[in-house]
Amino acid sequence: MSNCSSIISGIIGPVLILDDIRDGALHLAALFIAPAGQVPGPLTVDGQAAPMQCIAHYPGASVHVARFTRPATRRSVYAWDGQEFPLAGDLSGDLRLAFVSCNGEETGDLDREGSERNAMWARLGAEHRRAPFALLLHGGDQVYADEATHGHPLSDGWPGRLPTTPTGTEVAGLRKHLREKFLARYAALYAAPEFAWLAARVPSLMQWDDHDICDGWGSLAEGATRSAVGQTLFSIAREAFLVFQHGAQDGALPPRFHDRAGGSLGWSVQAPGLRLLAPDLRSERTRRQVMGSAGWAMMDTEARRAAPGRTLLMSSVPLLGPRLSLLESLMLVIPKMQHYEDDLRDQWQSRAHRASWQRMLRLVCNIAQTEGQDITALSGEIHLATRATMDVAPGHVLHQLVASGIAHRAPPKAWARILGSIALLGEAPLKGHPIRIHRIPGQPGRYAAERNYLTLARSDGAWSAVWVLEHSGPSDPLAI
Template structure:
């Protein structure tokens, strides 16, 4: 089989996106980035009678983003749908049976801030080890969906790789925050993000997964730059920082949602607020990915307008038996304000400070956290819908449960699939904290659960998680951890 990246005009693709169900059809989009202005051929898809024409999504410096939208019929059993070009390469994806709940792979942290460090730590073979493991699992028992919980790239090097930004960031100018985001800055930042997506996502192991398993992605601060949303108000409102955010948003729409910002897919629910909130139903399973970064400031996560919209968004999942809620950082985890204080007492930087300030249980967000917990508990109680939160954001694997309001809210946490795991000392502190029982709100108890395989509450290793449902819509999660022969399993 010819891989498109062997053709120099193919810079990236295909990247498959899940667009929802339409009757008995499985709706997908496939994205490609091509060099040059020539329009690609129509796509041919098994089970789709007519050729699928390309739609132009965007371009940058002679590189064009094209998307193909199609809906594949579902049968009584799982099936394979091939797609490709008439005289070129073809790929295939697994389409679930009509009455089958999806089998899901969940990943976070596909990028890392210091890619060069992998050259000293085993190179691409070691870097992409877990992506290969995920695709080996897919070959044995195919996944229907690939959920990404943030960090699809790590854009921190934007401040080093863009000379004009680096000069601005390192300067001692007391008026620095008042300086404008200039057109030359915008050009070098756009080139950085556009090229970063192509370079990272065209790596063979990740490219294979993106081509064969439809994705749904939510972004987090690492897709913008580390700490976005936890900066002081003056810094976050600065023209340069805001300009970088807007370029990151523009490229995230193209690559993470496969769309232009002014023409978003139907499953994007927050477009009128300028956010990337997404929601979709698959029979009696719901997937809800609220945008936790666009409106975030050091003092709040959502705007008043989003808080007003949340009850109606949740009501769209009435009739679901299980709701998967994506959150870049855990909703159910120990009191991270204590960890923030611990980090302040340790010498040097531990590399997790920005992540801790962005946690739901940081003091800055405690009130919103309580409100969201009570909102979710009320929805779960009224609708008899189980809720499981899927997150990254702590550098380790873990699971927990928040019991109260007559319901349980369960939490699955994955470490990065590429990002290195926590340092030993940080993991030690988090493990001790996770062992404590907690009553964060009157009438609620929070517990981080020990894994039967290790007796510990944290998995200090790179991980990805497979998720499947039983006939009762209970969720079975399996953590696949680097270097660990055992599979960590929990059922909710």
Template sequence: MNTQPNVSTGRQDYNGSYPTNADATIPHNVQDGHEGVGAGPQVTSTAKELELVCGPLLNYRRMTNEGDGTVLWHGSVLIVTTPSRKMPELALRPIGAVSPDDENSTSNGPGGQKIEGVKLYEDTRKAFWRFRFQVPFQEFEAKWEYEIYHLNYPSGKEMSKSQTFAVPSVAQSMRILFHSCNGFSVGTDIDAWSGPALWNDVLRMHDQKPFHVMIGGGDQIYNDGVRVDGPLREWTTIGNPHKRRDYPFNEKMRAECDEYYYNNYIRWYGHAPFSNANGQIPQLNIWDDHDIIDGFGSYTDRFMNCHVFRGIGGVAHKYYLLFQHHVAPPKSTFTSDAPKAVEANAGTTPADPIQLSDSWVLIEEKDDPTYIIGPKPGPYVEEHSRSMYCQLGARIAFCGIDARTERTRHQINYPETYDLIFNRLSKELQANSDIKHLILLLGVPIAYPRLQWLENIFSSPIMGPIKFLNKRFGFAGSLFNQFDGNVDLLDDLDDHYTAHQHKHERRDLVHRLQNLCKQHSVRVTILGGDVHLAAIGRFYSHPKLGISAERDYRYMPNVISSAITNKPPPQAVADLLARRNKIHHLDHDTDETLLEMFDRDPEYSDEKLRAAAANGVDNVKRNGKMKQKTRAKNHATMPSRNYAIICESSPHGATRSSMGAPPATSGDGSVSTPPTVKSNTRKPIHEGENNAGTGHPAASGLRETGLCGPYGLDVTLRVEINPSDKEGHTDGYGFSVPALDARGFSQQGVTW
């Protein structure tokens, strides 16, 4: 293996001592041309120093095989600074193996690197800088360190100037952290929920066994306050829905919203302990409604097409690209006082000279190949969707579907977008038979209890008199939203794949996934958040077919992990969902239901009990158990803050030379006994699901189980014990997912 590749961008192969003073400057009339050209005049600044405002934020992009035995890890770092004529530089160096006992850790690695920052966006108050770089995968799990120079760090704020991150060995797949709903809904008592406490638990787990990637499933930030204490407050209070729809989104309001969204990102992404994770665990993100505003995309079409929604969609998209993707934004966003922008309802917003008069935007030469760009702009966010594909180490692939940019009340994604995504997946899986698992990220769960009866009630004529009383006298005010006057929960229900208007799109998506699994013998595991509780849904073959899970291309678990920060729903809501956990039939051959895996409420171990007591946590009983979260009959949903860990069951059991050899079997080489037509498939249906919950070997999230063969996956849900615990201690629930061997397998006369 070649361990000395030319692996940086900017100035290459820097092996000297790192700079200690700021001497790099950028003439104000020079643009960052080596990655693109600029739109708008270069912002003139007389400041001599770069003041760090936010960051660093670390992203993972993709991996590439260079064809000479070298495999490269691609990533980027983003910082936000005040404008200056200085240019920041990032110094990167390897610092050895994650485990000092690794027998391969004596391999020679590359020397240090020095990477120049590329400016993505600048205006009179702020500048965004990106550092792209590549490092080689080694024969061992490696640790890297980076530091950014020519910066003044904020005084009085504790932060490390250097950051480290881990890269798996070339024979490993990545250890994955999955989270969603990283913020608080409007009106939540943040102190009562100890703020973003679970990020402390994430960092503790990371210190014990590092995460290689951090997947954000949407709502990485909550921007809903823009209508409560932000520039949309006056608009929100307008009682007449026609006046609200016709309200202009002029340049003044755009600038105010721009300021609000920027400040909210700075506040949240600079807030510990979340900010500590941002610099050392590489991110992959898609967005959802709260990244824009609650319910965006799921209100009525006539209302969603109003100027204000089009305007905030553009502003939110701008900062979503910058903070969450490290990508330069469009040159301009929608305003109602720019005639060309108003006319551009069927296309992207054209450049606005007013907006460009005091800002500068990098024009990217080409899109990162990680992205699957939608074929046409969204209906309300007038930009193209950005779904993603990349490989997460040796045997796991990842696809994240942008299910917000194209969303309407009756559509999640355009049919043409699905075609692009599945063509890309087929191409990648065909080219690489080493891939055994595809992690598919959706914004909301897809294997989840139906709530159509609740939708029918909220949409029925019986709600008419209550709506009238609400408009005239404010009756049942908390039941209705202030946007389109409908029941507040209706936009959330309309968001679900299980909503009646998404029924056919949902079924078609699952069928296309089944065909992908069958064709390429790859197991799909779906990630979904949004619903503020933990659960595990599964699709699987109807028991009448007698197919074991290891050979069932229809078996697809849906890991539902939400929220890592927002408060969970009441116990009664979780219990209601559990009562609705029927065995549903997607079609004649595919069933679906939630796995009953929550064998008890989360509780403290003796060690965690002592730590919680030392931190003054109340309500801690002697046995460590907390207030009951669910009724005794509910083992399917857990209304407590949580996050998920996903990793291979036997990451050291497969070497580079053995990739693609063993079949998909359980730990002892056999396959599981298929469920029968009399089986309760809400209970475990294969070896990896047996004893699912706190007694499962995967529950800790810190050791490999060895279950489900050499290519199985372990899944851990880490669930908060007590919201009063500012350290965010969790308890673990686990199960394992078998790899798939669908090649040449026939059952009951059917050949796949």
């Protein structure tokens, strides 16, 4: 790859990833990207070196992971390259979490000026210095890989143009091209100093969405996604997702993943009074389904599992939203809008997914109706900040908190106003459970068109949320 050596001129990392929580310990993976021929120096815990494993080779680079444990009940440290990295660590009492999504843009993302692109990462890092976060939750679109298909004759025109019967040699060349493109994107993102500082000190949990593969994956025409180019793209994106976002490989997934075969990459993690639950809304997605049998099996199991305290359900596309089926109907009569069909098909609220949406909402209601359990939904994807509620049981309200995006620049304020107007019409996919879109505290409209991230705090057992917006600053705390 022509620009790989310039991007990976030194070791990138550590990027901390949470494998699991069990036996009172955080099971962690520290990920490093190294130039060819180099191996990261030892990572040490209490003076002992953690084994370093190479999990992926690329032309010009390799990816290494060191796995180790740290207490889940108190602060601690680990060391690498002569530096100690403190961890907030304690998940047993009061704690702070951060939630981000949409770390990039569809076009020209790697060409953006770094301090502008990563301004909200810098702000999040400064906030961690003041009051540390125990975990960093990534709700999808950690990487914008839309341009990875550019520059190869098989994929240059995809998905609009499909090559006829490509040869095995041609497909092998495409695989090599895509692997190097994905490596370059992850390396550039992980090397950004604003991200790198925080990622070395706060363990991440990541869930993918369409741009981690390509814009609209699963909602595009099935002829494109099932083609040789589409399947090759998905395979390479999936490999990169496991390697760079989970420090993992097929056949050796961390124990938080439900489907050990990897057909669905949903996961759950449980700590005292807290469950983090992230279904995979991409691996099994088609134009007619959001999840397949493996994804639904996970959600059915989790709905039955006792999870005292708070469940944070990460839905990469918003679980609660306005009546977007109205916009889908407009597309039938306004040809210029048909370009956005896959964007609306991506949403739970699409007419094509209404039965699936109702099924998921019933599962959420079942969780909320269990004694001693509460549930909150976290979402990104829409490049706006907003919140919503749904009555799930007497005395119980499902709060949905949407924070999107941390690096993607906001759409026009007019789009936020249009969505706010549609929200006034209301929506109730389940009879007796109305959905309402609300203003973030201090905001004039229901949707805020600013870059943003979300912080969550548990204090004396009570939860609250604060949105931090690029221009408006932090919102007042919202009790959830």
